[in-house]
Amino acid sequence: MTRKFSPAPAIYVALLMVPIYWLIVMSLKTNGEIRGGLTLLPQAPTFANFQLIFSSPAWYLGYVNATIYVLMNVCISIVVAIPAAYAFSRYRFPGDRILFFGFLVFRMMAPAILLVPFVQIFSDLGLIDTYIAVAIAHCFFNVPIAIWILEGFISSVPREMDESAMMDGYGFARFFRCILLPQIAPGIAVTAFFCFMFSWIELLLANALTVVHAKPIGAIMTRAGGVLAADIALLAAASVLSLIPGVIMIVFVKNHLARGFSMGRIS
Amino acid sequence: MQNNSIAYGFLAPALLVMTLCGVIPLAFVAFYSVHDTFAGNNFVWVGSTWFQQVLTSPDFYAALARSLGFSLLVLAIEIPLGIYIALRMPARGLLSSFYIILMAIPLLTPTIVVGYIWQVLTLPQVGLLTAGAASLGLDYDMTNPVIVWMTLALMDTWHWTSFVVLLCFAGLRAIPDDYYRAAHIDGASGWAIFRFIQLPKLRFALLLAILLRFMDSFIIYTEAYVVTRGGPGVSTTFLSHELVQTATVQFDLGEGGAISVIYFLIVLCVSWAFFTLIVPGGPGGSANTKVGPS
Numbered sequence: 315m316t317r318k319f320s321p322a323p324a325i326y327v328a329l330l331m332v333p334i335y336w337l338i339v340m341s342l343k344t345n346g347e348i349r350g351g352l353t354l355l356p357q358a359p360t361f362a363n364f365q366l367i368f369s370s371p372a373w374y375l376g377y378v379n380a381t382i383y384v385l386m387n388v389c390i391s392i393v394v395a396i397p398a399a400y401a402f403s404r405y406r407f408p409g410d411r412i413l414f415f416g417f418l419v420f421r422m423m424a425p426a427i428l429l430v431p432f433v434q435i436f437s438d439l440g441l442i443d444t445y446i447a448v449a450i451a452h453c454f455f456n457v458p459i460a461i462w463i464l465e466g467f468i469s470s471v472p473r474e475m476d477e478s479a480m481m482d483g484y485g486f487a488r489f490f491r492c493i494l495l496p497q498i499a500p501g502i503a504v505t506a507f508f509c510f511m512f513s514w515i516e517l518l519l520a521n522a523l524t525v526v527h528a529k530p531i532g533a534i535m536t537r538a539g540g541v542l543a544a545d546i547a548l549l550a551a552a553s554v555l556s557l558i559p560g561v562i563m564i565v566f567v568k569n570h571l572a573r574g575f576s577m578g579r580i581s
Numbered sequence: 582m583q584n585n586s587i588a589y590g591f592l593a594p595a596l597l598v599m600t601l602c603g604v605i606p607l608a609f610v611a612f613y614s615v616h617d618t619f620a621g622n623n624f625v626w627v628g629s630t631w632f633q634q635v636l637t638s639p640d641f642y643a644a645l646a647r648s649l650g651f652s653l654l655v656l657a658i659e660i661p662l663g664i665y666i667a668l669r670m671p672a673r674g675l676l677s678s679f680y681i682i683l684m685a686i687p688l689l690t691p692t693i694v695v696g697y698i699w700q701v702l703t704l705p706q707v708g709l710l711t712a713g714a715a716s717l718g719l720d721y722d723m724t725n726p727v728i729v730w731m732t733l734a735l736m737d738t739w740h741w742t743s744f745v746v747l748l749c750f751a752g753l754r755a756i757p758d759d760y761y762r763a764a765h766i767d768g769a770s771g772w773a774i775f776r777f778i779q780l781p782k783l784r785f786a787l788l789l790a791i792l793l794r795f796m797d798s799f800i801i802y803t804e805a806y807v808v809t810r811g812g813p814g815v816s817t818t819f820l821s822h823e824l825v826q827t828a829t830v831q832f833d834l835g836e837g838g839a840i841s842v843i844y845f846l847i848v849l850c851v852s853w854a855f856f857t858l859i860v861p862g863g864p865g866g867s868a869n870t871k872v873g874p875s
Contacts, residue, residue: 319671320669320671322665322666323666323669323670323671323680324680326666326746327683330684330686330739331683332709333699333702333709333739334686336698336701336702336709337698340701348707349707351706351707352706352707352709352712390598393594394594394595394598395595397590397591397592397594397595398591398592398594398595398596400591401588401591404588405585405587405588405591406585407585407588407589411860413592414860415852415853415856417595417599418852418856419849419852420599420603421796422792422796422851422852423603423800423845423848424799424800424820424821424824424844424848425800426821426824426825426841427607427610427824427841427844427845428602428606428607429825429828429829430609430610430613430828430829430834430837430838431605431606431607431610432602432606434609435606435609450598450601450602451602453598453601453602453603454599454602454603457595457598457599457602458599461595510689511688511689514689514691515689515690515691515692515695517691517692517693517803518802518803518825522829532691532692532693532694533693535693535694536693536807546701546704549697549701550701553694553697553698556690556691556694557686557689557690557694559689560685560686560688560690561686561689563689564682564685564686568678568681568682569678571681571685
């Protein structure tokens with residue numbers, strides 16, 4: 315945090331962009347050109363790789379599938395986390411601290427630990443290869459993080475707000491809808507951002523729980539990477555496209571991002 | 582106290598979801614770890630056999646050591662670098678927003694794509710890193726474990742340092758200008774300002790950053806696997822790889838379960854240590870704002 319101009323963040327951001335730049339350049343090349351040697355700009359830019367992805371359902375449905383289960387996960391996580399965060403913020407009750415910790419431990423857990431039981435449980439339920447299976451599986455890390463962030467935001471809303479609402483005869487439902495939710499709207503946006511991010515980038519579970527119909531783009535890339543190891547340009551184009559939902563999400567919440575990273579606690 | 586029991590009602594939906602996607606799968610894992618399976622669904626109690634097998638296995642300790650080593654390595658790079666960049670960020674304005682947006686891009690890159698990017702950057706001859714090193718007369722040899730570890734550390738730094746920057750940046754923004762003015766009047770040096778004003782205010786952000794970065798690098802799977810396939814040899818086979826290999830490739834549920842339980846206990850202990858540091862008061866660390874009913 316400084317008032318003087320410092321080149322450090324500019325250099326850092328520029329370095330971060332190098333791999334992204336490289337990815338975009340490769341997506342505009344042909345495999346022949348990539349194999350032919352290193353050039354910093356595509357000699358004959360081509361959109362053939364992107365055209366192939368957009369003309370093949372096997373490819374583009376991967377983005378649709380991933381987007382669907384991620385959005386389902388974000389909705390479930392936020393809907394169950396809001397009342398839970400409210401409880402942790404406003405009430406003291408036996409076991410509150412342990413419960414709060416219990417939630418957080420799951421956030422820290424490796425997806426690899428839960429891989430086998432998830433496959434077992436969802437096949438017993440007949441839910442393998444459905445969106446809801448992945449959306450629920452991803453809740454184990456997203457519900458805790460959502461509770462944690464929202465708890466911070468709710469705690470920054472004065473208690474007097476609740477009390478005066480109750481005195482005015484508001485029920486909990488009306489209080490949540492009309493008073494609390496508008497107050498913590500930035501918190502909800504930021505929570506959505508975090509849940510989106512962690513669900514969007516996860517692949518191990520998303521891949522294991524899907525076969526064809528709900529296969530996310532990442533898993534399709536893995537398969538293609540195995541079969542067509544040579545098709546670097548196509549995978550680069552698929553990678554570039556996989557960044558777009560994230561970028562849209564960033565632009566959507568950019569004004570709240572810095573506060574969101576404080577988990578609502580420092581402001 | 583009786584009006585507080587409504588809190589459990591508010592918690593019910595979250596508890597239900599977490600039971601389904603957390604507690605029950607974990608119970609399955611614990612069950613596997615003390616049973617042997619025959620013909621698919623016949624489970625036989627075997628007590629601590631699997632645990633003995635895992636805890637006497639040199640492969641397990643080697644993978645554990647690699648995972649711990651990797652976590653400590655990336656923490657040693659990402660935390661100081663993240664603090665430094667956060668300190669040098671412009672406090673507000675367009676430039677600041679511009680940096681934040683660009684920094685968030687690696688965070689939202691799917692793990693498979695992160696792995697893929699670094700695989701491509703290190704392709705023999707045509708990768709940017711390999712070609713760049715070659716033009717400097719260096720040999721970027723992806724069969725050399727040191728180079729491979731360096732690549733993975735660089736990859737993780739690229740992927741996650743911004744997370745530390747953004748956490749610290751949020752913490753620093755919360756420091757009122759008056760603090761700096763007072764320090765200026767006292768003639769405090771840049772170091773003194775950092776040591777006595779900024780660092781204490783960063784406590785929460787840093788603990789959180791260290792905890793999340795430690796855990797997420799400790800459980801790294803996809804990115805590293807795409808770049809290295811665990812090799813050369815087993816030099817980058819981390820605990821998650823060992824676990825997935827055991828449980829799904831060899832289909833050794835018992836041993837996989839035992840590794841999982843041990844893995845979980847490590848996570849539990851580290852999380853608890855941090856939790857008591859981060860959250861000294863009530864459940865969410867906002868206890869000071871609470872008015873406990875009598």
